Amino acid sequence: MVIIESQNLFFSIPSIKWSSSRLERFLECNLKDYYTYIHPVRLATNADLTLGKFVHSMIEKFWNDKELPKYKTVDTFKNAMKAKWNFMVSQGTSRGQPLKWRTKQEPWIYRNKMLGLTEIIYKRCSEIGQPKYAEYPFDFVLGGVRFIGSIDELRNPRTVIDHKNYGEYFDPKAPEFQEKLDKKLQLTVYSLAVAVNAYLDQKFASSLEIEVNRKLSWEENLESISSKLDIFMHLVRTGEHIPTQRRTINQYKDLFDLVKKIDEQRARNIFTPNRGNHCYNCNAFEQCTYDTEHGLLPVQKEDGQLSLLESIQIYPEPVSLIKPRNKKEKKKTRQRRLKF
Ligand code: SF4
Numbered sequence: 368m369v370i371i372e373s374q375n376l377f378f379s380i381p382s383i384k385w386s387s388s389r390l391e392r393f394l395e396c397n398l399k400d401y402y403t404y405i406h407p408v409r410l411a412t413n414a415d416l417t418l419g420k421f422v423h424s425m426i427e428k429f430w431n432d433k434e435l436p437k438y439k440t441v442d443t444f445k446n447a448m449k450a451k452w453n454f455m456v457s458q459g460t461s462r463g464q465p466l467k468w469r470t471k472q473e474p475w476i477y478r479n480k481m482l483g484l485t486e487i488i489y490k491r492c493s494e495i496g497q498p499k500y501a502e503y504p505f506d507f508v509l510g511g512v513r514f515i516g517s518i519d520e521l522r523n524p525r526t527v528i529d530h531k532n533y534g535e536y537f538d539p540k541a542p543e544f545q546e547k548l549d550k551k552l553q554l555t556v557y558s559l560a561v562a563v564n565a566y567l568d569q570k571f572a573s574s575l576e577i578e579v580n581r582k583l584s585w586e587e588n589l590e591s592i593s594s595k596l597d598i599f600m601h602l603v604r605t606g607e608h609i610p611t612q613r614r615t616i617n618q619y620k621d622l623f624d625l626v627k628k629i630d631e632q633r634a635r636n637i638f639t640p641n642r643g644n645h646c647y648n649c650n651a652f653e654q655c656t657y658d659t660e661h662g663l664l665p666v667q668k669e670d671g672q673l674s675l676l677e678s679i680q681i682y683p684e685p686v687s688l689i690k691p692r693n694k695k696e697k698k699k700t701r702q703r704r705l706k707f
Contacts, residue, residue, distance in 0.1 A: 379681075380508055380688065383633075385626055386516040387553035393629055394552075396641040400633065402651035410650035411467030414477050420461055421452065421481060422532050422603055423502075423519065425488055430497040438489070445485045452478045467650070484532075484603060491606040498522045499574055505560040506688040507567075511681040512626050513688070518557050519601070524576035527557050527598045528608065539602060539609045549612035554598050555622050558614035562592040563685040585684050590616045636668045 393400045402408055412420070425448060431437045438444035456474045459466055468474050498520040506515045520528040531537075537544055548554065565572035565579060566588045572579050577595070579588055593615065599608040646652055 379511075380686075381511060381513045383630065384506070384513050384515045386514070387556040388516075390552050390556070390626070390629070393633075395645060396649070397632070397638040398640040398655060399649060399651055401638040402654055405633075405636075405638075408651065408654050409465070411465040412461055413467055413648055413650060414469070414473050415648060416650075417455075417461050417466055418477050418481055419532050421455070422484060422488070423530055425481075425485075426492060426519075426530055426603075427501045429488070429492040434497040436489075436493050441486050441489045444489050445482060448485055449478070449482060452481060487606045488603065491601075495522075498528070504689060505564060507560065507563050507685055508682065508688065509559075509563060509685045510623050512623060514556055514560060516556065516560065518560065521561065521575060523574075525596050526575075527554070527561055527596060528601050529554060529557065529599070530601045530603055532603045534604070537602065539605075539607060545609075545611075548600055548609065550618075551600075551611070552622065552625075554600075554611055555614050555618050558593050558596055558598060559589070559619055559622070561596060562589040564687065565592050567685060567687050586616070589619070589685075593619075634668075636666060 389400065389403075392403070403410065429436060429438075436444075438447060452474075455461055456466070456478075466474075500521040501519070503518045503521050504515075505517065507513070518527060519530045520526075522528060539545075561575075561577075565575065565577040566585055569579065571577075572592075577592055580591065583591070594613055596613055598611045598613065600611060601608050640655065646655070649655065
């Protein structure tokens with residue numbers, strides 16, 4: 368646990384960092400969290416995940432320093448991506464994680480899938496232009512919970528965009544999918560992160576045309592900022608931007624309740640496997656299936672110590688923990704940071 372000090376009072380920073388993907392992974396199968404964080408095994412990235420990461424980087428790195436597309440035509444974009452994919456396969460890693468292919472042909476089947484997206488990505492990115500922020504990082508503590516992550520795109524005015532490489536099964540017009548998007552935890556965390564960062568950093572707020580009223584409390588500001596944030600899911604295979612519901616304070620409260628519940632369960636080592644079709648795509652499939660006799664599986668604890676309760680005191684306001692990358696940025700930053 369890290370301690371922060373403010374006006375001679377001490378507050379703790381929770382040692383556990385919750386990202387939306389960690390929360391969603393935990394809800395899909397608790398045991399995955401165990402294999403990722405508690406008893407980590409070096410998990411290889413499967414083909415779907417590799418393609419997803421690659422597509423994110425294709426969009427993020429589409430523009431040059433002059434805010435223009437780096438590639439003059441679709442074909443140059445396609446050839447550059449093909450070369451990049453070939454290099455990644457030859458290296459056997461993606462962002463430091465080993466790649467795992469089920470068959471010899473799989474890297475090339477997935478390369479074709481990726482190349483099939485180049486035209487639509489090129490068109491979308493060329494038309495819409497560079498976002499204000501791409502892969503915007505956040506790391507903040509609120510109500511004794513630490514959230515980390517990065518947001519795919521932030522655009523003007525007040526717009527959050529998340530890229531999703533969903534397949535044909537996802538029909539944006541189907542009510543059940545719309546409902547899922549409206550309740551999607553990841554988008555709730557992103558909305559909260561933008562509201563918190565806008566409240567803490569006036570420059571960031573202005574850059575996205577977000578109004579912060581200093582006469583209001585931070586809670587009121589979070590509510591008012593969130594009520595004006597537009598949140599879209601960018602369906603990569605079609606280039607569509609699917610609107611989703613704006614997040615409310617009640618959704619944030621539910622999020623905090625959920626994190627607390629999960630944290631209690633995690634502290635007691637209660638990791639229940641949830642076996643199903645998703646296991647086929649689980650990176651811990653082998654460990655989970657075969658490693659039952661080597662002490663890797665968790666043993667439940669009666670009195671697990673809760674990270675949320677081990678705090679000395681919970682800091683009453685949001686705090687950003689993003690560290691400036693260099694001295695220049697340090698000078699420029701106006702985010703509220705505490706000595707720790
Ligand atoms: S293989 Fe299935 S049950 Fe095992 S950790 Fe993965 S998702 Fe959970």
